Amino acid sequence: MDDYYTTDRKMSTMQDTKIAASGVQVYYADNHAIKDVNVDIGDKTVTAFIGPSGCGKSTFLRCLNRMNDTIDICRVEGDIKIDGEDIYDKKVDPVQLRAKVGMVFQKPNPFPKSIYDNVAYGPKIHGLASSKADLDNIVEKALRRGAIWDEVKDRLHAPGTGLSGGQQQRLCIARAVATEPEVLLMDEPCSALDPIATAQVEELIDELRQNYAVVIVTHSMQQAARVSQKTAFFHLGNLVEYDDTDTIFTNPKDPRTESYISGRIG
Amino acid sequence: MTDATVTPPMRAKGKSLMADDARTQKRNAAERRFKAYGIIAILVGLSFLVFLATSILRNGIPAFTQTVVQVEFTLTQEEFDAAEGTLLKTSAYTDVFVSKLTEQVSAQGLDVEVDGKAVERLLGKVGGDLREFYKENPDQIGQPAQFQLAAASRVERYLQGKLTRDMVVDGRFLEKTDLDIVDALVDAGIITSAFDWNFITGTDTGVDNPGGAGIGASVIGSFFMMLVVLFLSLPIGVAASIYLEEFAPKNRFTDLIEVNISNLAAVPSIVFGILGLAVFIQFAHLPQSAPLVGGLVLTLMTLPTIVISTRASLKAVPPSIRDAALGVGASKMQSVFHHVLPLAMPGILTGTIIGLAQALGETAPLLLIGMVGFVAREYPDGLASGLLDPNSAMPAQIYTWAARSDEAFFEKAWGGIIVLLLFLMTMNIIAIILRRRFERRW
Ligand SMILES: Nc1ncnc2c1ncn2[C@@H]1O[C@H](COP(=O)(O)OP(=O)(O)OP(=O)(O)O)[C@@H](O)[C@H]1O
Ligand SMILES: [Mg+2]
Numbered sequence: 235m236d237d238y239y240t241t242d243r244k245m246s247t248m249q250d251t252k253i254a255a256s257g258v259q260v261y262y263a264d265n266h267a268i269k270d271v272n273v274d275i276g277d278k279t280v281t282a283f284i285g286p287s288g289c290g291k292s293t294f295l296r297c298l299n300r301m302n303d304t305i306d307i308c309r310v311e312g313d314i315k316i317d318g319e320d321i322y323d324k325k326v327d328p329v330q331l332r333a334k335v336g337m338v339f340q341k342p343n344p345f346p347k348s349i350y351d352n353v354a355y356g357p358k359i360h361g362l363a364s365s366k367a368d369l370d371n372i373v374e375k376a377l378r379r380g381a382i383w384d385e386v387k388d389r390l391h392a393p394g395t396g397l398s399g400g401q402q403q404r405l406c407i408a409r410a411v412a413t414e415p416e417v418l419l420m421d422e423p424c425s426a427l428d429p430i431a432t433a434q435v436e437e438l439i440d441e442l443r444q445n446y447a448v449v450i451v452t453h454s455m456q457q458a459a460r461v462s463q464k465t466a467f468f469h470l471g472n473l474v475e476y477d478d479t480d481t482i483f484t485n486p487k488d489p490r491t492e493s494y495i496s497g498r499i500g
Numbered sequence: 501m502t503d504a505t506v507t508p509p510m511r512a513k514g515k516s517l518m519a520d521d522a523r524t525q526k527r528n529a530a531e532r533r534f535k536a537y538g539i540i541a542i543l544v545g546l547s548f549l550v551f552l553a554t555s556i557l558r559n560g561i562p563a564f565t566q567t568v569v570q571v572e573f574t575l576t577q578e579e580f581d582a583a584e585g586t587l588l589k590t591s592a593y594t595d596v597f598v599s600k601l602t603e604q605v606s607a608q609g610l611d612v613e614v615d616g617k618a619v620e621r622l623l624g625k626v627g628g629d630l631r632e633f634y635k636e637n638p639d640q641i642g643q644p645a646q647f648q649l650a651a652a653s654r655v656e657r658y659l660q661g662k663l664t665r666d667m668v669v670d671g672r673f674l675e676k677t678d679l680d681i682v683d684a685l686v687d688a689g690i691i692t693s694a695f696d697w698n699f700i701t702g703t704d705t706g707v708d709n710p711g712g713a714g715i716g717a718s719v720i721g722s723f724f725m726m727l728v729v730l731f732l733s734l735p736i737g738v739a740a741s742i743y744l745e746e747f748a749p750k751n752r753f754t755d756l757i758e759v760n761i762s763n764l765a766a767v768p769s770i771v772f773g774i775l776g777l778a779v780f781i782q783f784a785h786l787p788q789s790a791p792l793v794g795g796l797v798l799t800l801m802t803l804p805t806i807v808i809s810t811r812a813s814l815k816a817v818p819p820s821i822r823d824a825a826l827g828v829g830a831s832k833m834q835s836v837f838h839h840v841l842p843l844a845m846p847g848i849l850t851g852t853i854i855g856l857a858q859a860l861g862e863t864a865p866l867l868l869i870g871m872v873g874f875v876a877r878e879y880p881d882g883l884a885s886g887l888l889d890p891n892s893a894m895p896a897q898i899y900t901w902a903a904r905s906d907e908a909f910f911e912k913a914w915g916g917i918i919v920l921l922l923f924l925m926t927m928n929i930i931a932i933i934l935r936r937r938f939e940r941r942w
Contacts, residue, residue, distance in 0.1 A: 299827070301823065301826065301827065304822065304823070304826065306749075306750050329826075329829060329830070329831045329832075330829075332826060332827060332828070332829040333828075333829030334829075336827070336828065336829075337827040339820065339823060339824070339827065341820060343818075343820035343821065343823060343824040344824070345821065345824060345825070345839055346821070346843060355825075355828060355830075355838070356828035356829060356830075359828075359829070359830055359834055359838075360829060406824070409824075409828060410827070410828065412828075413828055413829060
C-alpha cells in the first residue's frame with residue numbers, strides 16, 4: 235500500500251464542515267440506490283468518492299446540488315445541510331443552490347455553442363460581468379484554470395462540441411469554475427483525459443481547494459490518493475468507510491475497503 | 501443474440517478469406533434482395549409521381565392560356581367622326597373592325613367572308629369595346645393601336661379539338677362558316693394564344709362564364725386563413741408542447757392529455773368543419789364564409805400536428821444539455837429558452853410548415869362553413885374585410901369548379917391545382933431553407 239502514500243501532499247488541517255449529510259436515502263422508483271449515508275464534507279478540502287461501478291457515487295453527488303430533482307422517479311430522503319442550511323427545505327430554490335454548488339458531469343456535455351459562449355453563459359446569467367472586457371477576462375481565467383486555454387485561445391468562437399472528448403471535459407470544468415461556486419462537484423472529471431491533462435486538472439483541484447470544497451468521484455485510486463484529503467468508499471449504496479485519505483489507503487478498517495483498494499472487488 | 505448463448509460449432513480453421521463460405525453467401529444474397537426491393541419501391545413511387553405531375557400539367561396548363569384575336573390598325577379621325585355620327589354607334593364601330601379585319605386577312609392572300617354577326621359570335625361585343633377605348637383615349641385616334649380581344653370559349657375548344665365541325669348546330673352560338681373564319685384567322689396569325697393573367701388575378705364568375713373565372717380572390721382568402729392559422733396555432737402549439745414536455749409533472753392527467761392530442765391528429769377534418777359551424781357560426785355568431793372562421797377551424801386541425809412535432813423535437817434534444825444548463829445555475833426556463841428551444845427549432849419549424857401546408861390543402865371543413873368557390877366574387881379591401889368578408893380558398897374554389905357542369909371549368913380546376921401545388925412547393929422550400937439555417941451540426 236505504500237505506493238499510494240504521497241508525503242508531499244499538504245495535510246489538511248480539518249476545516250469547518252461545509253456539507254453535512256445525515257440519514258440520506260435515495261430511491262429510483264423501487265431501487266434503493268443510497269442507503270442511510272451520513273457524511274460531513276469539509277470546507278477547503280478535497281473529498282474523493284470511490285467505489286465499484288453502480289454503487290451510487292454519482293447518485294449521492296447529484297443529491298448535493300439537487301440535480302436529482304430532474305429525474306422524475308428519483309426520491310431523496312434524509313437531511314443535507316450546506317453551511318447549516320437544509321438544501322431540501324421548501325424555501326430553497328434549487329437554481330440558487332446550483333449557482334453555489336457547481337458540477338462537472340460524468341460525460342462531457344458542452345453546449346452546442348462556441349467555446350467562448352460555453353464559458354460565458356454562467357457568468358452572464360448570474361450577472362458576474364459588468365462589461366464585455368470583464369467577461370472576456372472571466373472567460374480567459376476560467377479556461378486557464380480548466381487547463382485548456384492554450385489549446386483554444388485561437389479559436390474561442392469555434393464550436394465547443396468540435397473539441398476532442400478530453401478537451402470537452404476540460405471545457406466543462408472551465409464552465410463550472412467560471413461561475414465561482416463555493417462547492418465544486420466533479421463526477422469522474424479525468425476519465426477521458428490523458429496523463430498530462432489529468433495532472434493539470436489535479437493541479438487545478440488542488441488550487442481550488444484554497445477557496446472551495448471540492449468533491450470528486452474517481453475510479454483511479456492513485457488519483458484519489460494524490461488529490462484528496464478525505465476519502466469515502468461506497469459499496470452497493472452504503473457508505474462503508476469515510477476517513478482521512480491516508481488512513482483509507484494505508485490502514486482501512488473495513489475488509490470490503492481493503493479488498494477494493496487492493497483490487498479484489500470492483 | 502441466440503447464437504451467442506449456444507456453443508458455436510467449431511469453425512474450420514485456416515479457411516481462405518478470398519472465398520465466401522455458404523453462410524456469408526446467404527447473407528449477402530439476402531442483402532442484395534432487400535436492396536432490390538427498396539429500389540423497386542422507389543421506382544413505383546416515382547412513376548406514380550411522374551404520372552400525377554404530367555396529367556396535372558397536361559390538363560392544367562391550358563387554363564393559363566387564352567385564345568385571343570390580335571389586330572393592329574389605325575382609326576382615322578374621319579372614321580371616328582363618321583362612326584360617332586351614326587345612330588347605332590357601336591355597330592358602326594363593329595363595321596369598322598370588320599373592314600379592318602377583312603383588309604388584313606385578304607392582305608395575307610386568304611379569302612373569307614367576315615360580317616358583323618360572325619364577329620360578335622366569335623369575339624362578343626367588339627364595337628362597344630372599341631368605342632369605349634377611343635372615347636377614353638382620344639389621342640389614340642390616328643395612331644396605330646394593338647387590340648387583343650378574348651375569343652369565345654367555343655372557339656378555344658374548337659382549336660383544342662374538343663369541339664368538332666359536326667357538333668356545331670347552325671344558328672346557335674356558332675355557325676359552320678364561323679369555323680372557316682377561325683381557320684383563316686389562325687392561318688393569318690391573327691388568332692393566337694396568350695398568357696391569361698385574368699386566371700391568376702381574377703375572381704370566380706357565374707356558371708355561364710368559364711372563360712372569365714380566375715383564382716385570385718381565393719388565393720387571397722387562403723392567405724388570410726393561413727395568417728390566422730399561423731398566428732394562433734404556432735404560439736399556442738409551441739407553448740403547450742413546451743409546458744407538457746418540460747414543465748408538466750408526468751402523471752395520469754398529462755398522459756391523458758397526451759393520448760387525446762394524438763387522437764385529435766387522427767380526427768377527420770370534416771368533423772372539425774361541423775364543430776366550426778356549430779361553435780363559431782351558430783353559437784358565437786361569427787360571419788359565414790369568413791376566412792377568420794376558416795382559419796379558426798384549420799387552427800384546431802393544425803394544432804395537434806404542431807404539438808406532436810414540437811414535442812418530438814424537444815424530446816430529441818439530449819438531456820445532458822438540460823443538465824449542463826441547470827448545472828451552471830440556469831433556471832428551468834432559461835435552460836429551455838437558451839438551450840433546448842434553439843436546438844429544437846428546425847423540427848418545430850418543419851412541423852409548423854407541414855401543418856400549414858396540410859391546412860392550405862384542406863377542403864371539407866371549408867365547404868361546411870360556407871367558404872364555397874362561388875362566394876369568391878371580389879377582392880377584400882383591407883385586413884378586416886379580408887378576415888370577415890365572404891371569400892373562398894384555393895381548394896374549395898377548385899372543388900366548386902370541378903363540380904360545375906360546363907366542361908370549360910374543368911380546365912380551370914386543373915389550373916387551380918397547379919397554383920395550389922406551386923404554393924405548397926414554395927412552403928416546402930421555405931421549410932427546407934429555414935431548417936438549413938437553424939440547424940447546427942455541432
Ligand atoms: N436515472 C436513473 N434512473 C434509474 N436508476 C438509476 C438512475 N441513475 C442511476 N440509477 C441506479 O442507481 C444506482 C447507482 O447509480 P450511480 O450512477 O450512482 O452509480 P455510480 O457509482 O456513479 O457508477 P459509475 O462508477 O459506473 O458511474 C445504479 O443501480 C443505477 O442503476
Ligand atoms: Mg457515476
